[in-house]
Amino acid sequence: MNTHPRPNIIFIVADDLGYADLGCYGGRDAAFGPVSPVLDQMAANGLKLTQGYSNSPVCSPTRFALMTARYQYRLRGAAEEPINSKSRGSTTLGLPPEHPTLPSLLRASGYRTALVGKWHLGYPPAFGPLRSGYDEFFGPMSGGVDYFTHCSSNGSHDLYLGEEEKQQDGYLTDLITDHALDYVERMAPGAQVGNPFFLSLHYTAPHWPWETRDDEALAQEVKGNLFHLHGGNIETYRRMIHHMDEGIGRLMALLEAKGLARDTLVVFTSDNGGERFSDNWPLVGGKMDLTEGGIRVPWIAHWPSVIAPGGISAQTCLTMDWSATMLDAAGVSAAPDYPLDGRSLMPLLRDASVHDEPPLFWRMNHRGQRAMRQGVWKYLRVDGxxxxxxxxxxxxxxxxxxxxxxxRLQAMRAAWEAWNASMPAIPDDATVSLGYSSKDIPQR
Structure with a gap:
């Protein structure tokens, strides 16, 4: 049981960030210098996991797991790989408002809650952040939007404050940072007297379209054309990560200035593996793949009152485990009718030497993929x-x-089959939204 005061919690999620895109995971400097100095320092001052995973190799399924601390396969909407703009108006393809979530459970226990950034779990009026436990929301509802026009791939404007469209000029990464800073500023007085907050900070960076803070003129030239294979380069991609890193630096500085840093749990990760400009070395594959490059992602945790600096762990985990950890840190139990699949990593946060080897499972409609990891062994099926x-x-x-x-193969395959039998079947009408493939991801 946690003996510390209930922490403020900030869950930072990058979008399509590769395993080795950050300096602290072996990433190389860009032409302008270090790509991720703030996150690198967070890792040095906290805990870095080298064998952590996302629940899925694609956007929205991982977010279902993050929100529920359960395997995403339990919900119909997560069978879409991922949810796309064609699901607007659907009453089935989204996160059901009646399902308990990380923010709704925290809110019921007294936390103030907000999502700043990407939602991607279904569209109003059937679904939305304010219907699933968040008091406040600013960001896009869909998967990918232009960083300046804030329009989705079908050309429609997609930036919201609550459930109302928000017209606001600016580079989206910076707007997300600014709204996060405003939220913490407003929550700080309450947090200082024991009324904690939970902030989901879900950047769209470095998801396509590949635009830096200085590319507004270029964005206007190709307005309406977001198909991501038509542009970008490695330096632009790295600069986008750097813009996000700068924003996280501003947030960490604000926590320090408000006297909140010591008792705030900050967790950073990515929703899945990298895209075409990512560096996943030494892993292969990327987004949409159950090879390591599609699912192994950075995990950094910073909580000075609990986590000792300099921790490095080879503990395996999934996204849903961190959601369970946050509930545990807050002293909040799961809803009785919705037991968690995720398991708390609080023992690891207290002692980086803690290590166990639970089985991890994945399945993917795309190419009939399946995977299981236990200990150092991995079972994988692709294309039969x-x-x-x-x-x-x-x-x-x-x-x-x-x-x-x-x-060994037979035993792991049997374990995967037994786990899969405990999950709902993939519906026949589930769709896969591609537009990219792992062959487009350069390997070094």
Whole structure:
């Protein structure tokens, strides 16, 4: 049981960030210098996980798991890979308002709650952040919007304050940061006297379209054309990450100035693996793939009153585990009818040497993919072919051990089948929204 005061909680989620895009995960400097100095310092002052995963290799399914602390496969909307603009008006493709969520459970226990940034879990009037536990919302409802016009890929404006459209000039990453800072400023007096807040800070960076703070003129030139294979480059991509990192630096400085840093749990991750300009070294694959590059992501936790600086852990985990951890840190229990699949990592936060090896499972409609990891071993199926990898020796998933260890393969396949039988089946009408493929992701 947590003996510390209930912390403020800030859950920062980048969009399509690759495993090695940050300096602290081996990423190289850009032409302008270090890409992620603030996040690198957060890792040095807190805990960094080297074997952490997202619940899915694509956007909205991971967000279902984040919100519910349960496997996303339990909800119909998460079978879409991912939810797209065609689901506007749907009453089934979204996060059901009646389902308990991380913010709704925290709010019921006295937390003030806000989402600043990307939602991507269904559209009003059936779905929305304010219907799923958040007191406040600023950001886009859909998956990807232009950073200046704030229009989605179908050309419609998609920036909201609450459930009302918000016309606001500016570079979206900076607008998200500004609204997050405003929220913390307003919540700080209450937090200082024991009335904590929960802030979901979900950046759209570095998701396409690839535009930096200085690219407004270029954005106007191609207004209405967001198809992401038509532009971008590595330096632009890295600059977008740097803009996000600068915003996180402003947030951390504000927490310090308000005297809140010590008792605020800040967690940083990505919703899935990287896209075409990402650096996933030494991993292969990327977004949409259950190879390591599609699901292994950065995990950084900073909480000075609990987490000792300099911690590095090879503990495996999923997105939903961190949601369960936040509930545990706040002393909040799951709703009885919705038991959590995620497990609390509070023991790890207190002691970075803690380590266990729970089984992790994934499935993906796209290419009939499935995966399981337990310990150093990973079972993978793609396009009907089964593979077995020892990740401690082969993180690039190149040496298939299936032919030489058939018993291990059979045991892991049986474990995956048993887990899958406990989940709802993938509906026949579930769709896969592509527009990119792992072959477009450069490997170094």
């Amino acid at each position: 072919n089964d593979y077995l990898f020892n990740l401690s020796q082969d993180e690039r998933e190149r040496a298939n051990r299936a032919p030489v260890e058939p018993q």
